[in-house]
Amino acid sequence: MDLVGKPNVTSPIWEFFGFVPNEKGEPSNLDEAICRLCGKTTSVKKANTSNLQSHLRSCHPAAYTKLMSSERKRPASQSIAEAFSKMAKYKRESDKWKTLTRNVATFLVVENAPLRTVEKPAFREMLQSFDKQYELPSKKYFSNTVIPQLYNETKEKIIAELHDLDFFSATTDMWSSVNMTPFMSLTVHFINKNWELKSRCLQTAFTPESHTADNLGESLRSAFKEWGLNEKNLACITTDNVANIVAAVRKLEWPWLNCFGHNLNLAVTNSMSAEKERTSRAMGLCRNMVTAFAHSWPRKKKLREEQEALNLPTHSLILDCPTRWGSKQKMIERVLEQAHAIKRALDDRKHQHLNLTWQDIAVLESINAALKPVAEFTDVLSNEKVVTASSVRPVLRLLTNDLLDPSPEDSELTKNLKAKMITVLEEKYKDLEGQKMLSKATTLDPRYRNHFEEEDIRDELVEEIMHVTKDQPENVQTEESLDAGEGSSAAPALKKMNLAQLLCKRKAKVTILPKRARAGEELTRYLQEETIDTSDDPLAWWRNNEARYPFLATVAKKYLCICATSSPSERVFSAAGNIVTPMRSSLKPDKVNMLVFLAKNLKSE
Numbered sequence: 001m002d003l004v005g006k007p008n009v010t011s012p013i014w015e016f017f018g019f020v021p022n023e024k025g026e027p028s029n030l031d032e033a034i035c036r037l038c039g040k041t042t043s044v045k046k047a048n049t050s051n052l053q054s055h056l057r058s059c060h061p062a063a064y065t066k067l068m069s070s071e072r073k074r075p076a077s078q079s080i081a082e083a084f085s086k087m088a089k090y091k092r093e094s095d096k097w098k099t100l101t102r103n104v105a106t107f108l109v110v111e112n113a114p115l116r117t118v119e120k121p122a123f124r125e126m127l128q129s130f131d132k133q134y135e136l137p138s139k140k141y142f143s144n145t146v147i148p149q150l151y152n153e154t155k156e157k158i159i160a161e162l163h164d165l166d167f168f169s170a171t172t173d174m175w176s177s178v179n180m181t182p183f184m185s186l187t188v189h190f191i192n193k194n195w196e197l198k199s200r201c202l203q204t205a206f207t208p209e210s211h212t213a214d215n216l217g218e219s220l221r222s223a224f225k226e227w228g229l230n231e232k233n234l235a236c237i238t239t240d241n242v243a244n245i246v247a248a249v250r251k252l253e254w255p256w257l258n259c260f261g262h263n264l265n266l267a268v269t270n271s272m273s274a275e276k277e278r279t280s281r282a283m284g285l286c287r288n289m290v291t292a293f294a295h296s297w298p299r300k301k302k303l304r305e306e307q308e309a310l311n312l313p314t315h316s317l318i319l320d321c322p323t324r325w326g327s328k329q330k331m332i333e334r335v336l337e338q339a340h341a342i343k344r345a346l347d348d349r350k351h352q353h354l355n356l357t358w359q360d361i362a363v364l365e366s367i368n369a370a371l372k373p374v375a376e377f378t379d380v381l382s383n384e385k386v387v388t389a390s391s392v393r394p395v396l397r398l399l400t401n402d403l404l405d406p407s408p409e410d411s412e413l414t415k416n417l418k419a420k421m422i423t424v425l426e427e428k429y430k431d432l433e434g435q436k437m438l439s440k441a442t443t444l445d446p447r448y449r450n451h452f453e454e455e456d457i458r459d460e461l462v463e464e465i466m467h468v469t470k471d472q473p474e475n476v477q478t479e480e481s482l483d484a485g486e487g488s489s490a491a492p493a494l495k496k497m498n499l500a501q502l503l504c505k506r507k508a509k510v511t512i513l514p515k516r517a518r519a520g521e522e523l524t525r526y527l528q529e530e531t532i533d534t535s536d537d538p539l540a541w542w543r544n545n546e547a548r549y550p551f552l553a554t555v556a557k558k559y560l561c562i563c564a565t566s567s568p569s570e571r572v573f574s575a576a577g578n579i580v581t582p583m584r585s586s587l588k589p590d591k592v593n594m595l596v597f598l599a600k601n602l603k604s605e
Contacts, residue, residue: 003034007125008132012070013049016056016063017042025121037063089135100134105146109598112578115139115147143591151594154601158200159228165190166468167558168229170237172220173569174211174245175204177580181589182207184216185572186223189384191557195543199384201572201600202227206589213247221252236389236437236562241266241428255437260381260392261565263428264374265325271370271420272328278413282356282363286335289342289354290317299345306341313337326378329371332364362411369410370417373403382567387538389562390445392438396429436460441559444552446532446541458523465519465551468558519551526552575599 003018004027016036019027033044033052042055056064090097104127108115117123119139127136137146162168168190175183186202203223209215224231236255239245240262249256272279293299294317307314318334320327335342339361346354356364377395381388400422406415429435439457442448526549532541538560546553576596580587587595 003036006030006033008128011049013052013056013067016060016067017044017052035059088133090133092137097134100131101137101146102150104136105142105150106602108142109147109150109595110602112575112595112599114584115142118142147591147594147598151598154598158202158601161192161198161200162188162190162227162229165233166554167233167235167561169235169562171563171566171569172237172239172245173566173573174207174242175573175576177576177585177592178582179580179585181580181592182211183573183576183589183592184219185569185576186220187568187572188227188229189561189563189568191539191561195539195546197385197387197539197561199568201568201597204572204576204593204596206593211244213244213251216245216248217252220248235558238563238566240566255433257389257434257437257562257564258428259564259566260388260395261325261378261567263425264378266428267421267424268328268371268374269322270424271417272367274420275413275416279363279367282360282367285354285356285360286331286364287319289335289346289356290319290331292351292354293317293342293345294319303338303341303345306344307338310341310344312341317342325382326375329368329375332368333372336361336364336368363413366411366413367417370404370414370421373399374421381564384563384568384571387445387560388564389438390441390448390538390560392429392564393442394448394451396425400425437559437562440464440555441562443527444556444559445538446529447534447536447538448531449527449529450531458527461523461552461555462516462519464555464558465523466516468554469515469519469551522549522551525549572596572600 002021004021004025005018006014006027017033018036019030019033022028031043031045033042034040035042035055037060040055040059042051044051053064053067056067090100092098104118107113108117116139118136124136127134168188170189171187173185175185177183183204184207185204187199188202189197189199191197203226205219205223207215207219221231223229231252231254234254236257237249238257238259239249240259246256246258272283293303303317304314306312315334315338317338318327318331320331335356339356343355346352377399381391381395404418404422406418410418429438436457440461442451443457443461532538542553542556542560576592579595579599580592
C-alpha cells in the first residue's frame with residue numbers, strides 16, 4: 001500500500017509509519033497510523049508516539065532497537081532546535097511572514113502561475129523545506145488580499161512616477177480572451193530624468209459595451225483620468241489601422257500615429273492580392289507543404305535526414321500567420337532554403353503533388369526578392385526599449401528610394417510587388433500632421449538631424465519651444481566664461497595665479513536674449529553639429545548634452561518617446577494569453593487586469 005508521511009514531524013519513529021492518502025495526496029486520517037513493516041493500524045492521538053513505540057517494541061524488536069540507537073546518537077541541541085522550528089510559526093503580522101508571502105505572490109504573477117499553485121502539496125512541501133516556520137496562506141487569501149495589495153502598491157508607485165512628466169506617449173489595442181471576453185490595453189511610454197525610455201502597462205480593461213468610437217474614446221479618457229494623466233501632455237498615441245479605434249482617437253483630438261508594423265503588413269498583403277493570379281498556386285503549395293510536414297512525425301524525421309545528407313541547416317519549416325508580421329516572407333525564405341531536402345523527403349507517388357515545380361520556385365524567388373527588404377525592418381521598429389519614431393522617415397526613404405526601387409535584375413513580378421508596396425506605404429503616411437510629427441522626431445534625433453532638415457520644421461520647433469517653455473521668463477540671461485584668452489581655464493582653488501592669468505581675468509559678460517532668439521540660436525547650433533553613428537544611443541547623447549540645449553532637450557523628450565508601432569500593447573495581450581488560458585478561463589475581468597498589470601510591470605523592474 002502506498003502511504004504518505006505525516007507533515008512537519010522530526011521524530012525518526014515516523015519513518016516506520018504512514019497514512020492512507022486522500023485524492024490530494026495528503027493524509028486522510030491523522031489519528032490512524034499504519035505500520036510500513038506489517039500494515040497494522042495503530043491509534044495515535046495528539047501527536048503522541050507512545051502507541052507507535054509500543055507497537056515497534058512488541059512486533060518489530062529489531063526496528064525498535066535501531067530506533068533507540070539513533071535517538072541516543074542524536075544531539076540534544078538538534079532535537080530542541082527542530083522542535084522549536086516545528087512549533088514557533090511566523091505570525092501573520094510579522095515582517096518576515098509578510099515578506100515571504102509577498103515573494104510567493106511575486107513569483108505567481110511574474111511567472112503567470114495559477115493561484116491554485118499554493119495548494120499543491122509539492123509546492124507547500126518545497127517551501128517548508130526552505131523555512132519550516134513559514135505557514136503558506138490559502139489560494140483565497142492570495143486572491144482576495146495579497147494580489148490586490150500588491151496591485152495597489154505597484155499602482156501607487158507608477159502614478160507617482162507619471163506625476164511629474166512633461167510628456168508621454170501611449171499605445172493601445174483591443175483583444176478577446178479564450179472565452180471571447182473583450183479587453184482594451186493601454187501602455188504609456190516616457191523618457192525619465194536620466195534619459196531612459198520607460199514603458200508602463202496601465203490597464204487591460206474589460207470593455208463589454210459596443211465597440212463604437214464614442215465608447216472606446218470614453219474608455220481611453222476614463223483611463224487617463226484614473227491614472228492622473230493630462231491629455232495636454234500626450235505627445236502621441238500609436239494604434240493599428242482598425243477604423244473604430246482610429247475614429248475614437250480622432251474624436252478625442254489626440255495626436256495619432258498609425259502603426260508602422262501594420263502598415264508594412266498591409267503593404268505586403270495588398271501587393272500579394274494585386275498579383276493573386278500569379279502567386280496563388282505557389283503560395284498555396286507552400287502552405288500545404290509546410291502543413292504536411294507539421295502534421296507528420298515520420299515526414300519531419302525524413303526531412304531531418306535529408307537536411308543532414310545535403311549539409312543543409314536543420315531548420316524547421318515555418319507556416320505564415322496573418323497576425324504575425326513578416327511571417328509570409330519567412331515561410332517562403334525557409335522553403336527556398338530547404339527546397340532540395342523537401343523534394344527528396346517527398347519523393348514518392350503519394351506526395352508528388354506537394355513538390356514545387358521550377359515555375360513555382362521562380363515565383364517564390366520573385367516574391368522573396370520583393371518582400372525581404374520590407375520584412376527586415378518589421379522587428380527593428382517594434383522595440384519599445386529604444387527610440388523608434390524618429391527612424392520612420394529614414395526607413396521610409398530607404399525603402400521607397402532604394403530597397404524597393406526596381407533593379408534591372410528584378411523579374412516583372414518582383415517589380416510589380418515593389419511598386420504596389422511603395423504605393424501603400426506612401427498612402428499610409430500622406431497625413432500632413434503625422435508627417436510633421438515624424439519630421440520633428442527625426443530632427444531631434446542626433447543620428448539624423450542634418451539628413452532631414454526642413455525650413456518649416458525649424459520654425460515649428462521654435463514655436464514648440466515657445467509653447468513648452470511658456471511658464472519661463474521671456475528674456476533669457478546668458479553668461480560667457482570668466483576667463484578670456486584661448487585655451488584658458490579657471491585656476492584651481494587655493495592655488496596662486498600667475499601674472500598672465502591675472503591680466504586675462506575679467507568679469508563675466510552677461511547677455512540678455514529674448515526667448516525666441518535663444519530658441520532659434522540653440523536650434524541652429526544643434527543642427528550644425530555632426531550626426532552620431534546610427535548604432536549609437538540618441539538618449540545617451542541627450543543625457544550628455546542636455547545642459548547645452550536646455551530648450552531643445554525638453555522638446556526632444558516629447559518626440560523621442562513616441563512608439564513607431566503598437567507592439568507594446570500587443571505584447572500585453574501575449575502576457576494576457578498566458579494568464580487567461582483554457583484552464584483559467586473563469587478568471588474575473590478585474591482579476592485579469594490585476595494579474596496582467598503585475599506581470600508586465602513587476603517583470604520590467
